[in-house]
Amino acid sequence: MNLQKYRADLIRFQSFIALFLLCLALSIMSDKFLTVSNAWNVMRQISVNICISTGMTLIVLTAGIDLSVGSVLALCGAITAGLLRNGIEFPSGNLFIGFTLFGAVVAGILTGSALGAFNGWAITKFKVPPFVATLAMLTIARGLTMLWTQGFPISGLGDTFLYFGTGWLLGIPVPVWISGTIVLIAVLITNKTRLGRYIYAIGGNESASKLSGINVSKVKITVYTIAGALAAVGGILVTSRLDSAQPNAGTSYELDSIAAVVIGGTSLSGGRGSILGTVQGAIIIGVLNNGLVLLNVSPFWQQVVKGFVILLAVIIDKSNSKND
Incomplete structure (x- = not known):
């Protein structure tokens, strides 16, 4: 009995333990790691991943996946920047529409919401596997980004x-405030609302959820729409930080997002996990990225290390699922 309790406590705090050990190792190997400026730098960098990963968590809780968040981020950031900088011009009608900052940001978020809703619609209407549907959207959104920017940054x-x-x-970076607000709202949704209960129910047993009267299609479309909107927020933050919308922005962001979700304890099978766990996972990924840079590790080796971390997290997740 004590052994089972010990194991349950270990699983519950595995993210904290991993983060502590990682920080301890990096603080020994680099004297620049445990500084206030570096801490705020890490928090600013992970704010984008927290925004994306929050939406990804909602999707994974329904036993889905979204591979398009990086491309959606790039497109929404580019649209926001393009509308703010250049507006929309209709030469045939001698018409020009300018955008305020608020209008451009709203347009970017609405674009992300629309792309997310399209993902959800394709998945629920045509029974396309989430992996395939969002992989297609990854290509579509990246192509639209190139068309919108013509391959050049918008600065x-x-x-x-x-x-x-x-x-x-x-005294706190604005991206941290934004991502913190998003996390707070997502925690309230998952823990205190009917939508949150439906999300967990669908991930736990979709067939039983349908029989109990839950509109599974509506919930899934809602979840993918939210994820698209949050990817757009991430795109706006990235574009703002760089003062430039890059056509290739967001590349591999979906991998960091999935890694944060899995490391944070959310099961890829759905129905089990939490937003706060994902935040812990995002912090671990952010600290790992920061530490590898401080240690002057080659970018190529950084990809190798992160790949092994994701694989290890999935193995641990599967091991925990078997023993539940």
């Missing part, structure tokens, strides 16, 4: 827009 977006990604509020 010079103004100091007000830069505040989203580089500003400070009450």
